[in-house]
Amino acid sequence: MRLYKHSLSVFLRDRKLSIPYHGVLALVLVMSFCCLGSYSRYDDVFSAVRWWLARPVIFIIAFFIYCGYELTVRMHDNDMVEYVRAHTLGLLKAYSAVLFSLLTIVAVPSSMFFAFFLFLYQRVGVQYTPFLVHLTKLSVLYFGLSLAAGAMLGMAMAARLRSNRLAVYTLTTGFMLLNTTFTDAPFRVPHLVFNSYLVERALYYVKDFLTLVPHQLGSYFAIYPIYGFPMEPVRWVVAVFWVLFPLTLVLVECFTRRIRRALLVASALLLLLGVGLFSVRGSVLAMDMRNDSYAYADPIYYADRLRQDYAGYEAGFAIEAYRMDLTVSNELHAQVHVTVDNPGREGYEFTLYHGYILKSVRTEGGEIPFTREGDYVSIGGLNGSDTLVFTYHGKSPKFYANAQAITLPGYFAYYPKAGRSNIWDLDRYGYVVNLPPYESVYTVKVRSGLKVFCSLAGGDNGFHGRSNGVSLFAGMYDEVAHGIYAEPMRSDQPTRESILEAEQILTDAFLRVGHPDMVIALSDKKFLQTPASFALNSNTDNTVIMSDHIVSSSAGAQGLACSIMTSIVRPKSAGDFWFRTRYLSYLLRGQDETSLALQSEVDTSLLLEEMEEWLLLPDPRANNMTEQERAGYLAAKRRRSELERAVSEKAAKYLFYESARKQENLRFFFDYFTSESTEDCLQLAITRVREELGP
Amino acid sequence: MAHEWDRLMRRLYLELKNQRLYFFVPPFVLFALVPLSVLAGPQGTDPSFSQCVTLSQLFIPSFAAWWPLFVLKEYHSSPARELLVVHRSSRAELLSRMISLWALYVLLAAVVFVYFASLFGRVWYLFAAVAAQSMFMIALGYSLSLLLQNTFIPLIVNFAYSSIFMLAVLDSPLNIFTIGTFSDAGSLVKPATVAAVAIVLLLAGYQAERRLYTRSM
Structure with missing residues (x-):
C-alpha cells in the first residue's frame, strides 16, 4: 500500500507525466461534449x-503505453532494479505498486467514459435495456480493458526492453498504425506482387489480433443498430489477452530460476491459448476494405470464378419439410433434416452457401457420400429413405450469425435449398433471391443466448409453420408493432399504416398497367425490417416478399412500394438506370409535383435533337489509344453519359407524365420490363417518342 | 565555416548511425511502401494520381519526423543528455540538425517523385506540398519535444495528427493536407502557408532550445 501511494505520487509529481495526463482527461471531456453535440x-x-x-x-491507448513505459522504466534508468531485487520479492512489490498506480490512472478516464454513456442513455430517452447493456459493455471493452491493455503494454516494454526507447517507439508506432486504416493501401501490395489474397489475409490476421478498437480511424463504414459496435466474444478474448500477456512478461522479470521458467511457460501457454481462441473466432463483423469483408467478400468471390447461370435449372424434386436445429455461438452450427417428395431419384442437387462447411450428409441408413462444388452439394440415391440430415457449420461475411446478432434472410441459402441456383448475380451486382415456388413445413429450433425473431410463428427460439423461406433476426432487434419487427434504435421504422399505404400504391399501379392479377397483399404478412447495411453491396434484395413475410430495409410507404416494384420491374442493362427510375416514379406517382422540373413542359424539339445526337454518338471503346485519342474518348464518354441522362429523364417525363397516351405508355413499358425482351430500353423509348411526335 | 559544417555533418552521421536498423524505416517507407501502395490500386483498379496524392500525403509527412525525433531522444532521455548541451558551441545545433534532416528526407522523397512523374506526369506541385508538410511535421515534433522535454508524446502526436487529418477530418482549417488535383500553381497556396507555420514552429522550438542551454550551463 505504501509503495502504491509512493508510486502514484511519483506519477503525479512528475510533470512529464501528470501534465499530459491532465491534458488527456480534459480531452476526454471535450470528446464527450463533442459527442453529445453531434448526437443533438x-x-x-x-x-x-x-x-x-x-x-x-x-491515441489515448497509445498515451497509456507512454504512461506505463515512462513510469516503469525509471527503475531501469536509475539502475534501481538490482537494489530492489535484493529485498524479498522486492521487484514484485515494486512492479505491483506501479501496476496498481497505472490501473488507478486508467480508471479515471474509464469511469468518465462510463458515466458519459449512462448520461447518453438517459439523454437518448429510449427505454430499451439491450441498448443500455450494449453501452455498458462498450465502455468496459473499448474504454476500460483497452486502456488497461495500453498501460500493460507500456509496462511490459519497460520491463523487457528497458531503456531501448527506439524499440519502444517503433513498436508503439506500429501498434498505432495497425489500429487505423493506414494499413489499407499497403495490405493490397501482396496481391499486386503475388496475385493472391493469401498474404493479405495473413496480414489482416495479425492486424485483427492487435486490433483493440474496430471501426478504426479512417473507416467510413457506419454502425448499424442491429449489431451496434462489434463486441463478439473474440474481441473480449483479445482485450483480456493484451492485459494478461504483458502482465506475465512483467512477472517473468520479478523471479529467478524455477518460478521464472514456470512463468515463461505460462506466458507461452497464454499466447497459444490467445492465438488458438482467436483462430476459431468464427463469424465476426469485418467492415473494412479487406477482400473478405462484409462489403467485398461475395462480389470478389463470384467475380473470380467461372460464371455459371442456373436461371432455368429444374431441381426435379421438392422439399416437403425442414427440421432445423441451429446453434448460434461463434458461428452457425446446423443440423438440418430435409424431407423430399421424390425419394426414388438417382441423384439430388442442393444449394448451400460456400461459407458453410458441410461435415456430413446422412439418411436413416447412415452417412452417404456427397461432393461439394462451391455453393452446390451433389449426392446419390437415398436408399429408400426420404429424409436427409445435413450437418454443417460456418459463416457468411454479410449474413452473419454470432453471439452478437443474427441476420439470416429466407432467400439466402444458409440452409440447403433444392436444386442449383445462383447466389450472386454478376450483372445486377446483388444477391439472387433464391426462393422455391412452393411452401414447405418448417420446424426451427435455435440455441442462442439471443432472443431470436423468426418469420414463422412460435416463441422461446422455437418456431413452426409453412413458408417458402425462413428468416431469422436477432441482436438489438424487437417487435416494434404487431407483426412488425425492426431495430428499435433505428429512426426510420415501418408502421402498419405505412405498409397499408404501400399496398394501396402498388394496387393502384398494378391496376393502371392492367395487371390486377399481380396485386400483392402486404398487410397480412409479417414484416421484418432488414438492416440498412444490406444495401451496402447489393442492388437486388432491398425488399423480398416471401409467402408469409416480407423482408425489407425500407420503411416509408413510397420507399417500400418503390422497392417492391423495383424487384418486379427489373433492369435490362446498366444504361437504363435513369429511365427506369423515372418510370417507377411516374408509375407509383412518387414524383414531386412542386418540383421545378415538372413546372415546365418538355421541349420536344430539343428532345428530338438530343435523341438524334445520342443515336449518332458511337459508344466509345478504350483500346490501345494515344494521348490524343484518349482525350477524345473521355470527351465522347462524358457527352454520351450527359445525353443518356437528359434523354432518359425528358423522354420519361414526356411519355409518362405529359403524353395523352401516358396510361398506354406505362402499360407498354411495364410489359417490356417484366418480359424477357432484350431490346435496348432507351432505343425503345426513343422509338415511342418519335411515334408520338411524328417525324 | 567549412569546419563547422564538417563537424555538424559528422555529428549528424554518428547520430543517424546510432539509430541502427531504425534508421532504415523512412527509406523503406519512401522507396517501398509508398510506391507499391500507389501501384496497388483499390480493389483491382489501376494506379491513379488521386491515389498518389492521398498516399503521398498520408505516409511521407508522417514519417518525416522519424529521424529528427529519434535524434532528439538522445537530448531528452539518454544518460548523457546533460553533457550534450553544456558546450557553448552546441547552441542552435538542434535547429540546424532538424533542417538538415528535413533536406535529406526531401531529397530522398524527390527520387520517389521522379518515379511518380514517369507514371502521372506533373507531380511537382504535389512534391512541393509534401515537402512543406514534412517540414511542418518536423517543426511540430521539434518544438513539442523541447516544450515537453520528451520525444514519446511528440511521436504519438505526429501520427495522431496525420491519421486524424488525412483519414477522418479532411475539411478542418487546422488540416495541413489537401485533397486536390495539384494541377496548377494555385494549389501551392496552402503548402506555402504550411511552410510559414512550420518556420514559426521552428523558431518557437529554437527559443526553447536556447533555454535548454541556459538551464544546463
Whole structure:
C-alpha cells in the first residue's frame, strides 16, 4: 500500500507525466461534449459515439503505453532494479505498486467514459435495456480493458526492453498504425506482387489480433443498430489477452530460476491459448476494405470464378419439410433434416452457401457420400429413405450469425435449398433471391443466448409453420408493432399504416398497367425490417416478399412500394438506370409535383435533337489509344453519359407524365420490363417518342 | 565555416548511425511502401494520381519526423543528455540538425517523385506540398519535444495528427493536407502557408532550445 501511494505520487509529481495526463482527461471531456453535440445535431447516437469516442481512442491507448513505459522504466534508468531485487520479492512489490498506480490512472478516464454513456442513455430517452447493456459493455471493452491493455503494454516494454526507447517507439508506432486504416493501401501490395489474397489475409490476421478498437480511424463504414459496435466474444478474448500477456512478461522479470521458467511457460501457454481462441473466432463483423469483408467478400468471390447461370435449372424434386436445429455461438452450427417428395431419384442437387462447411450428409441408413462444388452439394440415391440430415457449420461475411446478432434472410441459402441456383448475380451486382415456388413445413429450433425473431410463428427460439423461406433476426432487434419487427434504435421504422399505404400504391399501379392479377397483399404478412447495411453491396434484395413475410430495409410507404416494384420491374442493362427510375416514379406517382422540373413542359424539339445526337454518338471503346485519342474518348464518354441522362429523364417525363397516351405508355413499358425482351430500353423509348411526335 | 559544417555533418552521421536498423524505416517507407501502395490500386483498379496524392500525403509527412525525433531522444532521455548541451558551441545545433534532416528526407522523397512523374506526369506541385508538410511535421515534433522535454508524446502526436487529418477530418482549417488535383500553381497556396507555420514552429522550438542551454550551463 505504501509503495502504491509512493508510486502514484511519483506519477503525479512528475510533470512529464501528470501534465499530459491532465491534458488527456480534459480531452476526454471535450470528446464527450463533442459527442453529445453531434448526437443533438444529427440524432444518430451510434455515429456520434463512433466519430468522437471510439475512433480517436487508439491515441489515448497509445498515451497509456507512454504512461506505463515512462513510469516503469525509471527503475531501469536509475539502475534501481538490482537494489530492489535484493529485498524479498522486492521487484514484485515494486512492479505491483506501479501496476496498481497505472490501473488507478486508467480508471479515471474509464469511469468518465462510463458515466458519459449512462448520461447518453438517459439523454437518448429510449427505454430499451439491450441498448443500455450494449453501452455498458462498450465502455468496459473499448474504454476500460483497452486502456488497461495500453498501460500493460507500456509496462511490459519497460520491463523487457528497458531503456531501448527506439524499440519502444517503433513498436508503439506500429501498434498505432495497425489500429487505423493506414494499413489499407499497403495490405493490397501482396496481391499486386503475388496475385493472391493469401498474404493479405495473413496480414489482416495479425492486424485483427492487435486490433483493440474496430471501426478504426479512417473507416467510413457506419454502425448499424442491429449489431451496434462489434463486441463478439473474440474481441473480449483479445482485450483480456493484451492485459494478461504483458502482465506475465512483467512477472517473468520479478523471479529467478524455477518460478521464472514456470512463468515463461505460462506466458507461452497464454499466447497459444490467445492465438488458438482467436483462430476459431468464427463469424465476426469485418467492415473494412479487406477482400473478405462484409462489403467485398461475395462480389470478389463470384467475380473470380467461372460464371455459371442456373436461371432455368429444374431441381426435379421438392422439399416437403425442414427440421432445423441451429446453434448460434461463434458461428452457425446446423443440423438440418430435409424431407423430399421424390425419394426414388438417382441423384439430388442442393444449394448451400460456400461459407458453410458441410461435415456430413446422412439418411436413416447412415452417412452417404456427397461432393461439394462451391455453393452446390451433389449426392446419390437415398436408399429408400426420404429424409436427409445435413450437418454443417460456418459463416457468411454479410449474413452473419454470432453471439452478437443474427441476420439470416429466407432467400439466402444458409440452409440447403433444392436444386442449383445462383447466389450472386454478376450483372445486377446483388444477391439472387433464391426462393422455391412452393411452401414447405418448417420446424426451427435455435440455441442462442439471443432472443431470436423468426418469420414463422412460435416463441422461446422455437418456431413452426409453412413458408417458402425462413428468416431469422436477432441482436438489438424487437417487435416494434404487431407483426412488425425492426431495430428499435433505428429512426426510420415501418408502421402498419405505412405498409397499408404501400399496398394501396402498388394496387393502384398494378391496376393502371392492367395487371390486377399481380396485386400483392402486404398487410397480412409479417414484416421484418432488414438492416440498412444490406444495401451496402447489393442492388437486388432491398425488399423480398416471401409467402408469409416480407423482408425489407425500407420503411416509408413510397420507399417500400418503390422497392417492391423495383424487384418486379427489373433492369435490362446498366444504361437504363435513369429511365427506369423515372418510370417507377411516374408509375407509383412518387414524383414531386412542386418540383421545378415538372413546372415546365418538355421541349420536344430539343428532345428530338438530343435523341438524334445520342443515336449518332458511337459508344466509345478504350483500346490501345494515344494521348490524343484518349482525350477524345473521355470527351465522347462524358457527352454520351450527359445525353443518356437528359434523354432518359425528358423522354420519361414526356411519355409518362405529359403524353395523352401516358396510361398506354406505362402499360407498354411495364410489359417490356417484366418480359424477357432484350431490346435496348432507351432505343425503345426513343422509338415511342418519335411515334408520338411524328417525324 | 567549412569546419563547422564538417563537424555538424559528422555529428549528424554518428547520430543517424546510432539509430541502427531504425534508421532504415523512412527509406523503406519512401522507396517501398509508398510506391507499391500507389501501384496497388483499390480493389483491382489501376494506379491513379488521386491515389498518389492521398498516399503521398498520408505516409511521407508522417514519417518525416522519424529521424529528427529519434535524434532528439538522445537530448531528452539518454544518460548523457546533460553533457550534450553544456558546450557553448552546441547552441542552435538542434535547429540546424532538424533542417538538415528535413533536406535529406526531401531529397530522398524527390527520387520517389521522379518515379511518380514517369507514371502521372506533373507531380511537382504535389512534391512541393509534401515537402512543406514534412517540414511542418518536423517543426511540430521539434518544438513539442523541447516544450515537453520528451520525444514519446511528440511521436504519438505526429501520427495522431496525420491519421486524424488525412483519414477522418479532411475539411478542418487546422488540416495541413489537401485533397486536390495539384494541377496548377494555385494549389501551392496552402503548402506555402504550411511552410510559414512550420518556420514559426521552428523558431518557437529554437527559443526553447536556447533555454535548454541556459538551464544546463
